[in-house]
Amino acid sequence: xxxxxxxxxxxxxxxxxxxxxxxxxxxxxxxxxxxxxxxxxxxxxxxxxxxxxxxxxxxxxxxxxxxxxxxxxxxxxxxxxxxxxxxxxxxxxxxxxxxxxxxxxxxxxxxxxxxxxxxxxxxxxxxxxxxxxxxxxxxxxxxxxxxxxxxxxxxxxxxxxxxxxxxxxxxxxxxxxxxxxxxxxxxxxxxxxxxxxxxxxx
Ligand SMILES: Cc1cc2nc3c(=O)[nH]c(=O)nc-3n(C[C@H](O)[C@H](O)[C@H](O)COP(=O)(O)O)c2cc1C
Numbered sequence: 001x002x003x004x005x006x007x008x009x010x011x012x013x014x015x016x017x018x019x020x021x022x023x024x025x026x027x028x029x030x031x032x033x034x035x036x037x038x039x040x041x042x043x044x045x046x047x048x049x050x051x052x053x054x055x056x057x058x059x060x061x062x063x064x065x066x067x068x069x070x071x072x073x074x075x076x077x078x079x080x081x082x083x084x085x086x087x088x089x090x091x092x093x094x095x096x097x098x099x100x101x102x103x104x105x106x107x108x109x110x111x112x113x114x115x116x117x118x119x120x121x122x123x124x125x126x127x128x129x130x131x132x133x134x135x136x137x138x139x140x141x142x143x144x145x146x147x148x149x150x151x152x153x154x155x156x157x158x159x160x161x162x163x164x165x166x167x168x169x170x171x172x173x174x175x176x177x178x179x180x181x182x183x184x185x186x187x188x189x190x191x192x193x194x195x196x197x198x199x200x201x202x
Contacts, residue, residue: 002037002038004036004037004038004039004040005032005036005037005038005039005040005090005091006039006040006042006088006089006090006091007029007032007039007040007041007042007089007090007091007092007093008042008043008044008085008086008088008089008091008092008093009025009029009041009042009043009044009093009094009095010043010044010046010092010093010094010095010107010110011025011043011044011045011046011047011094011095011096012046012047012094012095012096012097012103012104012106012107012110013047013095013096013097013104013142014047014104014106015097019095019097020097020142020176020179020183020187021095021096021097021140021141021142021176022095023187024095024140024142024174024176024187024190024191024194025093025095025140027191027194028093028138028140028174028194029041029093031194031195031198032091032093032138032198034198035198036091042085042088042089044082044085046104046106046107046109046110047106049078050078050106050109050110050113051078051109052109052112053109053112053113056072056075057075057076057079059072060072060073060075060076061076061079061116061117065118078113079113079114079116082110082113082114083113083114083116083119083120086114086120086132086135086166087132089135090134090135090136091135091136091137091138092135092136092137092138092168093138093140094107094137094138094139094140094159095139095140096139096140096141096142096155096159097141097142097143098141098142098143098144098146098153098155101146101152101153101154101155102154102155102158103155103158103159111162114166115162115165115166119131120132120166120167121165121166121167128165129167130164130165130166130167130168131166131167132166132167132168133167133168135168135170136170136172137163137168137170137171137172138171138172138174138197139156139159139171139172139173139174140174140175140176140190141155141156141159141173141174141175141176141177142175142176142177142179142186142190143155143175143176143177143178143179144178144179144180145178145180145181146177146178147177147178148173148175148177156173156175159171159173160173172197174190174193174194174197175189175190175193176189176190
């Protein structure tokens, strides 16, 4: 019997109720369920429980793993857990709005916690190389007024760069951009993109 597809869902919107990016994430998961059969789902709201890296975190990270004190290991425990989730997943679904032309601060906090030299990427004479591989990444982006891929979209290219940096290059972006201009059209365009991305993958 085929083992279930392991899906990690990450949500960044700070909107607790009618979040468009989370609604589209629900749609995407429905399609993933239909196309993969059985799934094993882990979900994380990035607004809950994350902390920013600080001098004690950086000091712990720069200390060789076998020399870390119990306090330093504890300082890196959340980062280890988040990276463990990424390593576990076959498929990552990230939903995020644009905040001030880029990622919400909670998503940036997550990025800082999972991009770790020697763990998710390493340096080689040819430059940094990502250490994760073989995972599909779907990113749902919503914006109020900024068009995707416009000169002031510092979100979509940045996220592609970050995932590529840790080795994940199979990145599909679904966008409901300019929601404040014509929400209905933006949303239905994104739903169509979801449909197409799964029929293309089938
Ligand atoms: C704090 C904040 C900053 C925002 N900054 C931008 C922005 O820079 N550009 C933009 O197009 N929309 C911006 N928006 C609008 C959101 O991206 C948009 O409303 C999006 O649809 C929200 O997604 P959600 O419903 O999943 O939370 C901002 C919204 C908030 C709350």
